[in-house]
Amino acid sequence: MLDSLIDRSCRCINLLIALALAVMVLMVFGNVVLRYAFNSGIAISEEVSRWLFVWITFLGAIVAVRERGHLGTDFLLARLPPMGQRICLAISYGLMLWCTWLLLSGALEQTRINMDVTAPVTGASTAIFYASGVVFAVGAGLLLALDALRIVTGRMPDSELVRISESEELAAVATSLPHGDARPRA
Template structure:
């Protein structure tokens, strides 16, 4: 995780937990009210949807910052250090491009939909799309910080080879042979 932003990602983690708690309370309350009392919270579905979208995008940013996204490093682990560095630069460049595309599309949709409001809560529909814009900017910031660190000589652990342990292809015959008596 980028050191300059650790405090921010702790805030994100807190917002994710609070968001999930609010969603759980809204949905549970709505179910109990509908089935138990033939009523309900009319805005619960819309509010839950908006919060869920924000929680997902905040989680994606936090996952990127922590290096928790799925990665397959079987090829990278076998490359020499300079080749790993080049692959890192290419991968980060591609991720920045994806962040640009996400930001561009989210910004366009946010602008288009900001004037429309949801029927029950009155929230702007563009608020949902703004989550993608926010996530794209934050992910780009994380990537740029990692690039800056790499250019100063510190690759993230997966790319640096810290977890790269080559599996032994040889099998100890004493472990596989059964005693025949």
């Protein structure tokens, strides 16, 4: 039940990202057309587009945490037995949670500091800009804590401990070579 709620939340986040990206593209493209065709522009579009870009980045990072889609190396992890994998993953999740806490405390402080500071063009509070870090840290922290709990309690199956995925290019080369060998032969 919790997983379906998280999945629905991530779908909503993806929709927000798509909407923000569409608004950002329209604003920037419209501004470019106005500048080159009419020698004018909309000043607010640059500031809002910059803020949307930051929000898109942090919201996308939440979804990437859910999908375990961030870059990582599992060279050593794949060679360990399941208990060693669990221990290493528990340590790495602890480190990720600590980094997320640092990000949360810094973003929260910046949000508080900038609550009364207004942006030069829109006049909106610049705390909106820094709140993206708070939203990311809370969302990612919850997801990381849930995964860490699953690892420590043994509820994460051994098959999910190491998620090796080759690059798409390497997989395409492997399927085109004889016998599925990924190395070209001399």
